Amino acid sequence: MDSNTVNTNVLIIGGGPAGLSAAVHLANLFEEQQIKKRIMLIEKGKAIGSHTLSGAIVVPEVFKLLFKDRDFNEIPFDTKVVKDKIVLLSKKRKIKLPFPIPYMRNKGNYVASLSQLCQYMASVAEEKGVEIYSGFSVNEILYENGRVVGAKTIDTGVDGLGNPMLNFQEGTKILADVVVFAEGVRGTLTQALVRKFRLDENRNNQMFSLGCKELWSVPEGRIKAGKVYHTMGYPLMNEAFGGGFIYGLKNNKLALGLVVGLDYQDPTFDIHHAFQIWKTHPFIKKMIQGGKLLEYGAKTLPEGGYYAIPKLTVDNALIVGDAAGFLAMPALKGIHLAMYSAILAAQTIVEALVKNDFSETTLSAYERAIKNSVIYKEMYPVRNVRQAFADGLIAGGIQFAFQFITGGAGLRGRLYPKSDSETTKKLKNYKRKTFKERFKNQCDFDKEYTFDKATDVYYSGVHHDENQVPHLRVSDVAAFNEINIKEYGAPCQYFCPAEVYEIHTKKDGSQELRIHFENCVHCKTCDIKSVDNRISWHLPNGDNGPDYRYM
């Protein structure tokens, strides 16, 4: 065998909750059925958990299922939810909602750091014989006669144009009976697979949100561990769909963030900036006053719901978790669904291994299992919720109410959303006050409670190798300059939560885009939101990207 190829039975791409659940459950089933097969999981982050970010509130049942042979108390949840409140913020005040919003109750759930949970899952998986390799980017699907046969890691030691340098290392081919795509939101290889096999035929466009999050250490007594707040209103109001969250963690830590739908129209909308403004609201500021920023991160979430889930299987491959879009609105919970989907995928894979048949016919049992599962039960009734809010908060709210009564259908049946890259308006067509105008007096970041993007990015621990082909690429520079910059005012400089995109004005007055890929926190917003999808996100070297510890 050539010295750059390895063989495995199961290859799992991605070490988030979905990929790790697939690994653990496969190992569980192997144990039960005394199967001796190789499971290999590859993660691009420096370590398991370093690219994992979520609020997070997690539903414990799925962990009980996955770790039934373990002591439940050994699972590193942070704290059980003790109080759960939704508050509506006006510019200066707050109103507690008098009624609970359906699907948004969190009794019995836990607040947790998803990075920590993933590290735990990985340690269990490794104990059970799963081989986990983090710090490797898988950037190519290998095909043979049109069938997926494996994947290949990125070549490293190349210059900016891809020419090999002295430290060149060729990527490794991983050949597998079956490949599990667990790449998370907007997975690069998953997208390629979906395109190649047209897995999104008759599916809705996926819709996304971007969440910016900070982890704080606050003085004793500011917030009780396990206390959970969700906020609506300020500063988003009716301009964008979304809201904030504040979770009390143990040891006087506080997780807070703002999640905003990427279907907004304002070309100057800046979610990171909105997050900073949100923090200045007295309700939030009083909780972080005297505290210290520990970590920052940002990540997108797939919110398109049931109708946006692609076909999940092809010969020798299946898609699980956020890569497929398992997330239920409006609870904004997807971790347990991602994990359930992986558990179901694992069951199907074991059947396929036993039969030694990895054809789509065998693997499609996974898709059928989903339809009979809790995933369907949770996602189907809310299948139209997110799309309805594309019409704005009030119109969305009314539709949501009708959907709730009619079991999800609402007044208009299935709703088809635009893709997020199509919703941005040209500067001249955006008639309302733009975000930058509305908040032009709130652009000073005090670096104590509010931070500019560059400072926040520092707290993400991000690193990228200087020598590599830049992983953010503009497909047509001339069109980008003419359309994205001139007509839209370069929304990328605003939507990116990590100051990757800078518009530089040259001496002759013309403008050009400068890309600081070294800042990228791998949230994928640019891949989703840029007009005409002119910016695309590719995989950088392994172990590059943020280094989240307790996100």
Added chain:
Amino acid sequence: MKLTVINLLKQVPLPSEMRMGDDGLMDRTKAKSIINIDCQFALEAGLQIKKQYPDVRLVVCSMGPASFETSLRKALALGYDEAYLLTDNKLRGSDTYATGLALSHLLHYLGFSKESEEKFIVLAGRQSSDGDTAHVPSQVAAHLGVAQATFVEKIQLQDGEYLIAKRIIEGGFQEMKLPLPCVVSITPTGVSLRKPSLYTTIKAKEKKITRLGIADINLGVENIGISGSPTIVVKVVDMLSEHAAVRIMQGADEKEKVKKLLLALSEKNDDNQQKEEKQQEEQKEIPDFPMQDIRDDYRGILTWAEVVNQKISRSSIEILSAARQLQTQLDNETKITTLLIGDKVKHLAEDLIAYGADEVVVVEDNRLQEYQILPFTSAFVQYIQKIRPEIVLFAATTAGRELAPRIAVYTGSGVTADCTDLEIGYYINRKKQIINYPLLHSHRPTYGESKLATILGFKFPQISTARPGTFSIPLHDTSRQGKITTFHPSWKDDDFCVSLLQTFRNESGLQNLFDADVIVSGGRGATVDNLQLIKDLIEVFRQKGVKADWGASRVAVDAGFAPYTRQVGQTGITVRPKCYIAVGISGAIQHIAGLKEAEKIIAIDENPKASIFKYADYGIVGKYQDVLPEFIEQLSQCENIDAILSGC
């Protein structure tokens, strides 16, 4: 071709997470660890040889606790074939001498010695970020008795018989040809590091890491650990507990502000002094034990006069003032002898006497036009054995820092590297109830310049290298009397087994940002003139004999005012000059990450609210176009630049 490359690797705590245990020794168990950066470059150098000669066997060795296996595993993942870890509780507390000895024993055990038939090359990192001495490679070479090259950027194997090494020296480089076997230490400026491939990582999982104890390699316990170490750390104090608030220079105009700045800089660093004085007061209670002089017949101070471009190097003159200081603390009989080695160098001897040497011993040989470690070691060792000095001092130049530890192996002494202060003191031995006096107390900054350690040696001569720039130039007194004598060492053929192919020196250029003492960096607010004023300021420093260079912030680099190699910051390089002058830099946190190890930071910016002032020690608020010309003028008229730098 049968050839083995052996890499000596050290695992170090991340600089930001270093802390010490209660016993004053480094606690390596708690901090998050990495492979020492220089060692990573040494690993890559080995891989480059393997790339060219695929038959080469790559071996990696380390010495330390079991947790070092993580790094050895990583080396295997990069493509090394075998890994050995020398791990034994008894090794704890080993200084560089004992470490060098233990490692050379390990190499012997593995079948690598001067006599072994199989050819081999030992690669190591230049220095470790926690110890920072750069001694171990030299000492391993000495224990093995083989040729060496340190501070090497690039190596190239020739005919499988020789190694061509490019050695970085002050303001240039040397190219030399070494016979095998040899020891080479690598600087972090060579070939960029590779990432392990998945394939090699998987293969590495199956490979075994062999653990060995001292008994396995026939190493006696008396030779290692605290008992086998000629030096001990007697105390470590914090140099700066809290960052003092910035001192903004007030004044009617730029002229006055700059004047005040230069004045402020030339005042001695109060913080440190106060702290040390306090420490000494605490220790004033001396128990009533009898005094014991353990010097035997070792007397006097020996220094080395390094010759560069037919001139005595400035730093070698500086150590004469350290020597004279020690002389007065010892007794009047103490003699300062300076060894002057080279080809036709005798005429320089008188100058050394004028600067403070009592006797200059000239060693001349027409093969010694340039410094070479092997013959110089030989000359020194023979002369030390002849006159038996109690103290030997070197300037901590690239030459001094490899020469001192190599000599020390032959004299059985300990060496303290890169000292910033030297004095005579005592040691209270509570166990034996005696006080040893007089002993050399060598003070050196450590743990990323955050602490000051005091190190004592109990084997004579006591050897130290002194950081260039920390001692002032002594008065040049032509009326001083002294003796000039000659010494003829007996050379062996082996002393000249390394041939020097070329030496390149540039008066001012080619000094890289890593070893500059003064760095002036420009940011967004200093680009109006293409950073010209900054470059002019650098020129003034250089004319005054200061190692100075300019850098830039990311904004200035991105805007094309400076090449990437000059970018200081998180994505650029981390520098640690004595003095960092930030001009027109706002102070983004990423930039600060690259300069916070600088000893003193001076900020010049128009905006008094710029974050850079939060991190700076001194600040001038003003337009750089006004401040810098004033700075340049006053600095060029300044007569005592040392005073200014010593305040830094």
